[in-house]
Amino acid sequence: MKIFEMMEKEGHEQLIFNQDKASGLKALIAIHDTTLGPALGGCRMWPYKTEEEAIYDVLRLSKGMTYKSAASGQDYGGGKSVIWGDPKKDKSEAMFRAFGRFIDGFKGRFSTGTDVGTTYHDFIICRKETPYIGALPESYGGGGNSSIITAFGTWKGIKAVAKEAFGSDSLEGKVIAVQGLGKVGYYLVGYLIEDGAKVIGTDIVQEHIDKVLADYPGVTIVKPEEIYEVECDIFSPNALGAIINDETIPKLKCKAIAGAANNQLAEPRHGDKLHELGIVYGPDYVVNAGGLIQVADELEPGGYNKERAYGKAAGIYDMLLKIFEISRRDNIPTYKAADTLVHERLETYRKVKTIYKK
Numbered sequence: 205m206k207i208f209e210m211m212e213k214e215g216h217e218q219l220i221f222n223q224d225k226a227s228g229l230k231a232l233i234a235i236h237d238t239t240l241g242p243a244l245g246g247c248r249m250w251p252y253k254t255e256e257e258a259i260y261d262v263l264r265l266s267k268g269m270t271y272k273s274a275a276s277g278q279d280y281g282g283g284k285s286v287i288w289g290d291p292k293k294d295k296s297e298a299m300f301r302a303f304g305r306f307i308d309g310f311k312g313r314f315s316t317g318t319d320v321g322t323t324y325h326d327f328i329i330c331r332k333e334t335p336y337i338g339a340l341p342e343s344y345g346g347g348g349n350s351s352i353i354t355a356f357g358t359w360k361g362i363k364a365v366a367k368e369a370f371g372s373d374s375l376e377g378k379v380i381a382v383q384g385l386g387k388v389g390y391y392l393v394g395y396l397i398e399d400g401a402k403v404i405g406t407d408i409v410q411e412h413i414d415k416v417l418a419d420y421p422g423v424t425i426v427k428p429e430e431i432y433e434v435e436c437d438i439f440s441p442n443a444l445g446a447i448i449n450d451e452t453i454p455k456l457k458c459k460a461i462a463g464a465a466n467n468q469l470a471e472p473r474h475g476d477k478l479h480e481l482g483i484v485y486g487p488d489y490v491v492n493a494g495g496l497i498q499v500a501d502e503l504e505p506g507g508y509n510k511e512r513a514y515g516k517a518a519g520i521y522d523m524l525l526k527i528f529e530i531s532r533r534d535n536i537p538t539y540k541a542a543d544t545l546v547h548e549r550l551e552t553y554r555k556v557k558t559i560y561k562k
């Protein structure tokens with residue numbers, strides 16, 4: 205793996221390796237692009253098989269955050285952190301204190317918080333060492349569990365792809381296949397059922413399934429490997445990335461895809477394939493911007509304003525309709541239409557900053 209080559213190709217500014225012998229912490233922090241402002245991005249804890257897997261994940265995730273911030277109109281850049289370890293058995297206070305000290309070293313150039321495998325309990329510990337933590341509970345001055353607003357935004361994204369695919373954003377009677385019933389998936393199921401949808405769900409952790417069934421007994425559960433081929437109107441990935449790939453695309457029986465998972469396309473060509481097949485794809489970093497919108501709102505002067513944040517998250521619907529219009533007008537895949545808007549915003553900002561410097 206030629207790391208500098210990858211960073212140069214994708215435009216990453218920094219990749220920092222962090223280890224703390226006492227706690228066993230091994231963490232990577234990637235800052236992709238700070239043109240629009242300081243980098244924001246959550247922290248994933250995952251038992252990667254190799255160091256290369258961890259490096260690849262943090263580079264992809266951090267780039268996605270730049271695109272997410274630009275596409276959702278935030279004045280922040282993109283970054284992400286990954287802790288290499290098993291969230292079920294490797295966590296400790298010492299680990300998250302050490303991680304907080306590493307974050308503090310950026311002095312605001314990077315702020316982080318929950319993502320896959322981490323919870324706000326972990327970041328309450330981090331907060332003891334650094335103020336650069338987002339999505340803390342209201343009692344700690346944060347905006348609360350970012351998964352809820354992420355689920356809200358994803359619900360709006362599902363309504364937008366429904367409108368594009370079926371001519372109406374009503375989810376009444378629509379069958380939605382939800383992959384991943386974790387922090388985001390659980391709340392998303394609630395929004396979908398409230399909106400009249402029929403939900404087919406799956407997860408690899410039984411207790412997550414049980415929690416959903418306890419509150420939403422009407423949800424149909426299938427095995428993880430079956431979710432791709434269930435008869436449905438919309439497939440909603442809310443687990444891990446790279447699940448839209450050569451193996452899964454031929455199985456899909458949906459007319460549209462919209463979910464919270466980061467980096468859903470294994471490669472851009474898989475977005476081209478969805479376009480060819482006429483499957484409406486809501487670009488992941490547009491659909492799942494709710495969490496980022498919350499954390500950016502927490503950083504506004506005067507602090508978090510829930511009404512303002514949810515108003516911005518509701519705008520995910522209109523942004524997607526704009527992207528679908530560009531995709532139809534120019535006959536390009538939706539992910540390319542979204543990337544075009546992002547590149548235009550970054551380029552404009554770079555020019556303005558250059559002029560300003562003069």
Ligand SMILES: NC(=O)C1=CN([C@@H]2O[C@H](COP(=O)(O)OP(=O)(O)OC[C@H]3O[C@@H](n4cnc5c(N)ncnc54)[C@H](O)[C@@H]3O)[C@@H](O)[C@H]2O)C=CC1
Nearest residue numbers: 320321350351354384386387388407408443464465466495
């Ligand atoms: N939590 C947040 O605010 C945000 C999360 N995201 C993204 O949304 C996705 C979900 O995030 P969270 O809900 O916070 O994470 P989480 O870890 O709470 O939930 C992920 C769920 O997916 C399940 N899962 C993993 N592999 C699976 C598989 N092969 N099949 C079925 N289920 C599987 C896990 O058991 C877990 O229940 C991630 O990709 C994350 O990066 C994006 C934006 C914000």
Ligand SMILES: O=C(O)C(=O)Cc1ccccc1
Nearest residue numbers: 245246316317318338495496
């Ligand atoms: O949208 C994401 O994937 C995030 O990582 C959102 C976020 C940003 C900063 C702190 C916590 C979560």
